[in-house]
Amino acid sequence: MTTLTKTEGEKAPTGPDSFLSVRDLRVRFSTEDGIVKAVDGLSFDVERGKTLGIVGESGSGKSVTNLTVLGLHNPKTTTVEGEILLEGQDLVTTPEKELEKLRGNKVAMIFQDPLTALSPYYTVGRQIAEPYMKHTGASKKEARDRAIEMLTKVGIPQPKTRVDDYPHQFSGGMRQRAMIAMALVCDPDLLIADEPTTALDVTVQAQILDLLKDLQQEFGSAIIFITHDLGVISDMADDLLVMYSGRAVERGGVREVLREPRHPYTWGLLSSMPRLGGSTSQPLMPIPGSPPSLLNPPSGCPFHPRCTFKDQVSGDRCSTERPPLGEGRAAACHLTAEQKQTIFIDKIQPRLR
Ligand SMILES: Nc1ncnc2c1ncn2[C@@H]1O[C@H](COP(=O)(O)OP(=O)(O)OP(=O)(O)O)[C@@H](O)[C@H]1O
Ligand SMILES: [Mg+2]
16 A cells, blocks of 8 residues: 555545536637537546546547646637536636646646656656645655655656656656656546556556555545556446547446447447457457548537448438437437347457457
């Protein structure tokens, strides 16, 4: 067990309430080519002490969603609509100054690319120590000790000397770990981890995942975990959100979704990804076609141009009517529950063995 520190009383009592609640989020970018609809009516919840996994192809809006939660979008070129409720406070309408106070303290992010988070001009130690001093009022000495402690936790060798290195003196994997140390230094209530361990070797990856689990156990933190690795997702997540074209197409408990997915896109995604403990005799099957244009998204169901099962839906509903995502365990698809089950058992399940 690690000994993560936080003074008593800083956290609200943990409970089954939703800590983060995103409702009908729409994120649009104005570009030279037109309006990019990167997130288009997305809703999800993350409970205290729980981990929400997010999967989806490249460009489905995973990073944009989470950067928007932190308010890290360019307000000049980005339009954000909908609600991002953090313990009831709407972050969409919260002034930047207040968001700055939340970031790094209550809410922290591990970025896909460590160079986005680390400045080349300051030592690694200073970049870990500063948010700690700012948010806890610790002294310089205490913060430096804390930085060394964090570097040790993320497995940086000789942390007492490496604390004074600049990011360029670290290898890529070490930079990734330093950024994780920076994100965790204030024991955030909500941690967003965007592909946090993809660049790391297996041993270090396991160490980092354990660290995240410790954080969660000790402080009841909520975690959003984005990854392409289904093994990691099934190990880390409680709930799973499958994103396509800036929307949620399927949601549910991670085990249920992985065991019995209900959306044709999820079927494609699972057939195209290596499975933990899966048979190697089943070839991976890429989803035919390519992700849709976000400048001019398809009408109706965004997946219909690539869906091999749309003929089983009567009329032209798939191309004209946007299928809603119901509450709880749900898939946004016009196939009936019975059709989904039959197709899954006959055609999909044998591929996933
Ligand atoms: N500032 C921006 N201006 C215009 N388009 C953008 C901007 N930022 C992101 N996008 C577009 O929004 C879409 C969603 O991007 P996002 O980075 O969220 O994808 P992702 O799901 O995280 O993909 P990956 O798995 O590759 O990380 C992409 O098509 C991307 O090109
Ligand atoms: Mg991304």
